[in-house]
Amino acid sequence: MADAPAGTERRGFLKLIAGAFAALAGALATVPVLGSAVTPLLKPKPDDGGLLRAAGLAELAEGVPKRVELTSVVVDGWTRAVGVIGAVWLLKKPDGTVSALSTVCPHSGCSINQKSKSTYGCPCHDSTFQLDGAASDGPSPRPMDALEVQVKDKDVFVKYRRYKIGVKEKTEIG
Amino acid sequence: MINRLLAWVDDRSGFGAWLKSAADSPLPGGASWARSFGAVTLALLVLEALTGIGLSMWYSPSITDAWASVHYIQYHVVLGSLVRGLHHFGGTALIIMALVHFVQALVWGAYRAPRELTWITGLIALQVLIVVSHTGYLLPNDLRAYWATQVLLGITGNQPVVGAAAQEVIQGGPAFGNTTMTHLYALHVLLMPGAAILVIGAHLALRRRHGASVPPGFTDADSTLKRTPYWPAQAVRDCALAFLAVAGLVVYTNAVGGVELGAPGDPAIEYVARPEWYFLPIFRLRHWFTGSTEFIATAGLPGVAVGALCALPFIYPRLQKKIRSAHTLIVVGVLGGLFGGAALGAMTAWEDANDPKAREINAKADKISQQAHQLAMIGVPVSGPLELYKNDPQVWGARVFLRECAACHSDCTEKPFKGVMCLNGFAGREWLTALIKDPHAPHFFGNTKIDEMDAFTGTPEVMNAIVEFVYSEGNRADVNAELAAKGRVAFDKEGCESCHALDDVGSGTAPALKGYANEKWLEAFIRQPDAPRFYGELNEMDSFPHEKLDKNELAAVISYLRAQAKEPLNFAVTTP
Numbered sequence A: 001m002a003d004a005p006a007g008t009e010r011r012g013f014l015k016l017i018a019g020a021f022a023a024l025a026g027a028l029a030t031v032p033v034l035g036s037a038v039t040p041l042l043k044p045k046p047d048d049g050g051l052l053r054a055a056g057l058a059e060l061a062e063g064v065p066k067r068v069e070l071t072s073v074v075v076d077g078w079t080r081a082v083g084v085i086g087a088v089w090l091l092k093k094p095d096g097t098v099s100a101l102s103t104v105c106p107h108s109g110c111s112i113n114q115k116s117k118s119t120y121g122c123p124c125h126d127s128t129f130q131l132d133g134a135a136s137d138g139p140s141p142r143p144m145d146a147l148e149v150q151v152k153d154k155d156v157f158v159k160y161r162r163y164k165i166g167v168k169e170k171t172e173i174g
Numbered sequence B: 001m002i003n004r005l006l007a008w009v010d011d012r013s014g015f016g017a018w019l020k021s022a023a024d025s026p027l028p029g030g031a032s033w034a035r036s037f038g039a040v041t042l043a044l045l046v047l048e049a050l051t052g053i054g055l056s057m058w059y060s061p062s063i064t065d066a067w068a069s070v071h072y073i074q075y076h077v078v079l080g081s082l083v084r085g086l087h088h089f090g091g092t093a094l095i096i097m098a099l100v101h102f103v104q105a106l107v108w109g110a111y112r113a114p115r116e117l118t119w120i121t122g123l124i125a126l127q128v129l130i131v132v133s134h135t136g137y138l139l140p141n142d143l144r145a146y147w148a149t150q151v152l153l154g155i156t157g158n159q160p161v162v163g164a165a166a167q168e169v170i171q172g173g174p175a176f177g178n179t180t181m182t183h184l185y186a187l188h189v190l191l192m193p194g195a196a197i198l199v200i201g202a203h204l205a206l207r208r209r210h211g212a213s214v215p216p217g218f219t220d221a222d223s224t225l226k227r228t229p230y231w232p233a234q235a236v237r238d239c240a241l242a243f244l245a246v247a248g249l250v251v252y253t254n255a256v257g258g259v260e261l262g263a264p265g266d267p268a269i270e271y272v273a274r275p276e277w278y279f280l281p282i283f284r285l286r287h288w289f290t291g292s293t294e295f296i297a298t299a300g301l302p303g304v305a306v307g308a309l310c311a312l313p314f315i316y317p318r319l320q321k322k323i324r325s326a327h328t329l330i331v332v333g334v335l336g337g338l339f340g341g342a343a344l345g346a347m348t349a350w351e352d353a354n355d356p357k358a359r360e361i362n363a364k365a366d367k368i369s370q371q372a373h374q375l376a377m378i379g380v381p382v383s384g385p386l387e388l389y390k391n392d393p394q395v396w397g398a399r400v401f402l403r404e405c406a407a408c409h410s411d412c413t414e415k416p417f418k419g420v421m422c423l424n425g426f427a428g429r430e431w432l433t434a435l436i437k438d439p440h441a442p443h444f445f446g447n448t449k450i451d452e453m454d455a456f457t458g459t460p461e462v463m464n465a466i467v468e469f470v471y472s473e474g475n476r477a478d479v480n481a482e483l484a485a486k487g488r489v490a491f492d493k494e495g496c497e498s499c500h501a502l503d504d505v506g507s508g509t510a511p512a513l514k515g516y517a518n519e520k521w522l523e524a525f526i527r528q529p530d531a532p533r534f535y536g537e538l539n540e541m542d543s544f545p546h547e548k549l550d551k552n553e554l555a556a557v558i559s560y561l562r563a564q565a566k567e568p569l570n571f572a573v574t575t576p
Helices: A004-037 B002-013 B015-024 B033-056 B066-075 B080-107 B116-138 B143-157 B163-171 B178-210 B233-255 B277-285 B291-322 B326-353 B356-376 B385-391 B393-404 B429-437 B460-472 B481-493 B519-527 B551-566
Strands: A052-056 A066-076 A079-092 A098-102 A113-116 A119-121 A128-130 A135-137 A146-152 A155-159 B026-028 B227-229
Touching (some): A004 B033, A052 A066, A079 A155, A098 A155, B002 B015, B033 B080, B066 B356, B066 B385, B080 B233, B080 B326, B116 B143, B116 B277, B143 B163, B143 B178, B143 B356, B163 B178, B277 B291, B291 B326, B356 B385, B460 B481
Antiparallel strands (some): A052 A155, A066 A079, A079 A098, A098 A146, A113 A119, A146 A155, B026 B227
């Protein structure tokens, strides 16, 4: 009877040790799995921010919009392929400079077409835009998204970006 | 608040009572480390499930994606190499632990009544775990996995009566391909784990029903045994060993740098195909049972062994009536069988380690694996990992060479050399020197119709100059122009030019050497080696028109051949 408290103490200690070992084993098995699952948060974002060749300057006629698809190396998980990553409307202005507007409609992301000689239109909800991108009719919360353009020698390059849709501010994604 | 919630859950579920009866379940003879093997096996199963879920978030089962996604796990996913390593080595540890648990149950006599079904479900669980493990072995679809899959599918197809049908069902089609990968994946992550949960669930339920087994030499009825509760004396041992197992696996995985991922599975690459270690005994048995008796090794003997083990609980009482030490006899017999199997497996491992041919093939495969790994670091083509090699002309050229040329232009290290014109080191200075010194060596024209060329017997200075000159025709960056100019003079003076014209027309007796071994010369030569300016009527080599070798493949082969000049000669020329 005298050693009963000591026995209880020993049992309590054993319980503690058992729990500690179980917890440690569980943590060792779980942490690597959780770590791998949050890879996207830990890896630097791929920088596809280079200039992409969109068209030759000679292909553009002044005041006439031209839709071109931008091709780039697309790394998707483990695969690497050359593919179309998006499209832009190019417009050569009277002063010789070129503007580029993303074809992604700021309203809900449909692909914007040319509606008339002097307007663009979105087929989904009938937003209408001027050739400079200004929204003139329909539900679009902001003008078409202008993209950075550089003309080098005889080629037009565009820095392709995506922006949040459905909001008034032009906010880059990713 | 929490206590009230727990009390409510307990009241509705009976959880507390269940937990208490588990914690208090009596262990005859007290807690012991030997009782922990089953618990550690269970802990490793949980580790496999966790890491398996981790891997499944990144893995894609298809011929084009499987290897690439595993490469991605290994080199791009944070801690991916560790997760894959834990899953792989954990699987091995799991089978070992299950076997140790099996031996312990055997020695303790836990196969006897009333635990017959516990014993049998344990044996079934072991089979299920082996299938889970081996389907997992095949999923990375690297060289090892690819060739093991081919062998396994072949073995399945060779089984009597249902073999061919079973093979097609497992393949998901008439041949190995995408459908095979999805089928193996379904087996590995759904069907077999589901089966494991059912069987092991039954195994555990039966263990609770009949209580913990009694140590050797005692019976359940023995009242002299002290009985201590599971919690905490046994739990502490179980948890400590489980922790040691997982921690050991983490340390081990780090120490060996994770699991190897070989080159992508590839029918064009020779490989020493071996199954996972626990199938090596069966692999060895196949040496003795070939052709129509193969199923004896692959299904017959293993089936008899497992059947006999399942029958043990029923054999024992009958044996016991005749022999007093029936249990000892059974233990010795089963352990003897296990050691026999282990010896068969060890034989294979020992033979492979001492087989120079196997070592050579493995070394080549390792080199290709390194190339594939490097090329894959920026991403794998959508059309599959075998396209990777096309990103490097020399690597690709070596592969096209292997496919189209190596049947005749065999490896120069082959002894005795039976091929034609050995091309290791082709058109380099060493190679040219060896050729000029002894054109009729087996490595050069020895095995061909050509016997007109005389061995060069002049001074080394003149020979070096001629070699430098011929070498300089190959459009090389490191030419000694002065020496080559001297060689040009000697080339004429020594009489080489009387047969080897230095133009695009040729003399009609030997190949013209203008631009020898440069891109244009090689292109023209490979396309049409029997052209008058090359070997003409003496030619024995196949032509390679566009239909046989397209422009890109030819360019790759040429790139590979030209790179040979930088390789040291790996053969010694001796005239028989």
